[in-house]
Amino acid sequence: MQLQLQTWTAVEDYLKRSTGIIVPIGSTEQHGPTGLIGTDALTAEMIARGVGEAAGALVAPTISVGMAQHHLAFPGSVTLRPTTLIAVVRDQVQSLARHGFTRFFFVNGHGGNVATVTAAFSEIYAERSLERLSNQPPIKCSLRNWWDGPGIKELSRELYGASEGSHATPSEVALTWYKYPETMKQMPMEPRVAPTGGFADAEDYRRAFPDGRIGSDPNLATPEHGKRIYETAVREVAADYTRFAKA
Numbered sequence: 548m549q550l551q552l553q554t555w556t557a558v559e560d561y562l563k564r565s566t567g568i569i570v571p572i573g574s575t576e577q578h579g580p581t582g583l584i585g586t587d588a589l590t591a592e593m594i595a596r597g598v599g600e601a602a603g604a605l606v607a608p609t610i611s612v613g614m615a616q617h618h619l620a621f622p623g624s625v626t627l628r629p630t631t632l633i634a635v636v637r638d639q640v641q642s643l644a645r646h647g648f649t650r651f652f653f654v655n656g657h658g659g660n661v662a663t664v665t666a667a668f669s670e671i672y673a674e675r676s677l678e679r680l681s682n683q684p685p686i687k688c689s690l691r692n693w694w695d696g697p698g699i700k701e702l703s704r705e706l707y708g709a710s711e712g713s714h715a716t717p718s719e720v721a722l723t724w725y726k727y728p729e730t731m732k733q734m735p736m737e738p739r740v741a742p743t744g745g746f747a748d749a750e751d752y753r754r755a756f757p758d759g760r761i762g763s764d765p766n767l768a769t770p771e772h773g774k775r776i777y778e779t780a781v782r783e784v785a786a787d788y789t790r791f792a793k794a
């Protein structure tokens with residue numbers, strides 16, 4: 548159930564039975580020579596919406612631009628500074644909290660968001676703690692990477708082994724091809740499996756990973772894999788959401 552497709556009266560009714568909401572958060576950044584710029588936002592959004600259907604929960608608008616400074620040496624990548632992303636997350640949570648939402652479940656599609664979104668949660672809690680807002684209901688925020696469940700990890704090992712890598716992975720590429728098959732594109736890549744390692748700023752990243760991939764072979768992806776990955780992720784993340792919303 549997308550928040551954007553509801554009326555305010557429907558949201559008021561929803562709040563009588565649940566105060567939980569799912570927030571997809573991703574990134575807009577290069578994903579290697581064949582992956583979509585929107586991969587991290589699109590995958591977070593499709594899984595969040597699947598979870599919303601499975602759990603009967605509202606899904607907020609996707610935060611599609613994340614913390615991706617290290618990808619800026621590749622055309623099309625867009626970033627928010629960490630401080631900007633903290634403000635975006637805080638304002639969205641506080642807007643919804645005003646209406647009575649108390650459980651904010653972020654479904655994340657981008658590893659580079661984790662530190663900043665976790666810091667945003669600390670800002671939100673600190674503000675409440677410092678102001679002693681004891682007459683307001685306690686709120687809780689949770690960040691769930693879609694690829695973190697045991698079933699997804701097992702499936703990725705089975706399908707791709709060590710060629711999964713950590714950026715422009717065959718798993719995330721397969722998900723986008725499942726949902727947007729018209730965007731499928733393959734080409735030879737050299738080396739077949741990209742190098743791994745660390746990075747600092749955007750120039751450093753591009754020097755270390757010239758075609759944008761880290762540790763991955765996205766040519767292994769298929770739309771059929773994407774369907775299995777989607778179904779497994781939705782099942783695992785929905786179970787986590789349901790537990791979290793009740794806690």
Ligand code: NI
Binds near residue numbers: 587656657715
């Ligand atoms: Ni990604």
